[in-house]
Amino acid sequence: MTTAAEIAARAEREDIRKRWLLSTPALVIIFLAGIGPLLVVVLYSFLTPGPYGDVKWEFSTDAWIGVFLQRDMFDDTLGIADAHLSIFLRSVRLSFATTILTLIFGFPTAYFIATRPERTQALWLFVITIPFWTNLLIRTFAVQEVIRNEGILNNALIWLGITSTPIQILYTDWAIGIGMVYVYLPLMVLPLYASMEKLDFRLVEAGYDLYATRFQVLRRIIIPLVKPGIIAGSILVFIPSLGAYVTPRVLGGGRQMMLGNLIELQFGAGRNWPLGAALALTLTVIVTVALLFYVRYAAQSEQRHG
C-alpha cells in the first residue's frame, strides 16, 4: 500500500528529475561555451610552446613567469617585463578613459533620446545602432581616414589656422582612444537609455519644485536613479575595451599595443601559445577584479544612500 506521503514524495522526485532534464540544454551550453574553453586555456598556459606554434605536452610554468618577468638576453637574469607591464597599464588606462568618455558623451545622448516623444525615440535608437551594420574593421579604417596627417581633421585644423603642420594623432594612444570611444559609444548609450526610459520624470519635476537647480536634480535624483544603467554601460564598455584588438591594431599601428594585440602576437608570429594563454587569463583576472571592485563600490554607495 502506498500512503499519500509516499505518492507526494515520488511526485516530488519526478518533478526534480524533470527540472534537471529541462535545464540540461542550458547546462550543456554553459559548459561547452563557457567553462570548457576556459579550462583548455588554463591547461595550455601550463604547457611548453611547440616549435611552429601549438604546444608540447610538457608541464612548464615558463609562460606564467613570462607574463611578468623577462630573461635578460646577455646575463640570463630575470627582470620585470617592462614591455608587458606598459601594455597592461596602457590597456587599463585607455579602457578606463574610454569608459569615462563614453559615459560623458553617452549620458546626454541617452537623456535626449529618453525625453523625446515615444514615436521618435525608436527612430533615434535606430540611428544609434546604424554603425553596427558596418564591419568594425571598415569603421576603424574610416576613423583612420579622418585623423591621419592628411586627413579631414588635420586639413580642417590647418585651414582654420589653428596649426600650421599636421598634428600626429594616428599611431598614438590618442588615436586608439578616439577609435574606441567611437566604436563603444552605442554600448554605453543603449543601457543608459534603457534605465532612463524607465525614469519617472515626475520625480524630476518634484525636484525642481523643491528648489533643486538643474545640476542638483541631475546629481541628486537622475544619476542615483539611472545608476543601474551607468553600471551596465560601464561594464559593457570597459570589458571589450580591455581586450580590444582591431582598433589598437589599425589606429595604434602595431607600435602602441594593447593586451588584445599582445595575446594575438603570441598565437601568431610569436609562436608562444602558452604565453598567449597565460596573458589571456591575466586579462580575465583583471576584468574580474575590476568587476568585483565595481560591484563592491556600487553596493557601498547604495548603502550610503539607504
Add this chain to the structure above:
Amino acid sequence: MPATPDRNAIDVRSVSKIFGSGADRVAALDNVSVVIRENEFFTLLGPSGCGKTTLLRLIAGFDFPTEGQILLHGQDIAPLPPFKRPVNTVFQSYALFPHMTVAQNIGFGLEMLGKPMDEVTARVDQMLKLVKMEALRNRKTSQISGGQQQRVARARALAPQPKVLLLDEPLSALDYKLRKEMQIELKRLQHETGITFIFVTHDQEEALTMSDRIAVMSSGKILQVGSPWDIYDKPSERFVADFIGETNFLTAKVEPAEGGKANAILSSGKVISATVAESLVPSGEATIVVRPEHARVVKGEGHLPGVIDNIVYFGTDTNIHVRLDDGGAFIVRQQNTRSAGCGFELGEHVGILIADAAAQVLKD
C-alpha cells in the same frame, strides 16, 4: 505675516495656455482670471481635461503661460523657473524619491535651499510629528502604505514653508474611507499652518466639504467662483448646476420681481419665486434649477403635477422620480423617518411643491 496691501496670495490675470500649433492647437486655458486669497483653502473643480491641472502647473512653474500674468503676493512669477518659486506641490502620484528615506524626502527641499543641517533635521522632526510618521522616518518610501506615502508627500511639500501649497488630486489614489480621513486631516492642516492651499479635484463632494471657495472649470474656462454654498445653491450656469450634485432643470417664463428676485411661471401655469445670479436681468424663457431636497411630493396638485416613476431608497434619504405631465422628469429627495415607507407608491398621481425661493434662474 507681512502686512500686504492686498490679501491676495495668487492673482491669475488673463492667462491663456495653448498647446500645439496649427490643426493640433488646443487652448488648455482660455483667458482665465482668478484671485486666490491668503490663508484660503481654494479648490479648482472640474471634469478631466477642463484645464484645472494646467492652471496648477502654471502656478507651480512646470509650464509657462502663453499669455497673461500670474502674481504671487503682487509679484509676477510667470517667468520664474519652479525652483525659484516659494510654492510647493503635492503630486497626484506623490512623486516621492524612491532612493531616499522618508526623512530624506521631507528634508530635500530645505537642503536644496541651503539650510544648515541641524535646522533641516529639526524641521524634518517637526514635520514627521505633524503628519504622525515619526516611527517610519528611516523607511524607504517604497516600504510604506499609500496613505503613509500621501502623508510624506504632504510633509515634504510643507517642510520648506511655502507661501502657497498646490495639491494635485492628492487623495484620488486612496480608498473611500482613507480619503474621508485625509480630507479632514488636510483641512485641519490648512487651518493649523495658515498656508494658502490650492486644491485640484474632479470630486464635487470633496470640493464642497473641504473648500473655503471653489472655482468650477470647464473647457479651459472658469465658470463660477464662490463658496461651496454659493456654488451649490446659486449655480450661475447649467454646467455648474449639473456638475455639482443632483439637479432638476425646468423651463419657465421669468420676469423680474422685488428684491433682486424673479417670478417664474412654470409649465403648469403656477408661479414660484426664484433667486437670480448677480448682474442678470431675467426676462422671457429661461432655465431654472431646483435641488431635489428643496422640493416635496404632495398628494394633490402642488406646483407641478406628475406620476411617480421610480422610488430609490438610500438609507438616510429616498429619491422619488416623478415623470411630469409636461413630459419632463423631476427628482425629489426626502429624508427617511423611522416610520416605514415614503408614503407614496409607483404610478401614483402626485404634485411637486417647490420651496419658496429655492429655484435659481440660470444665465443661459
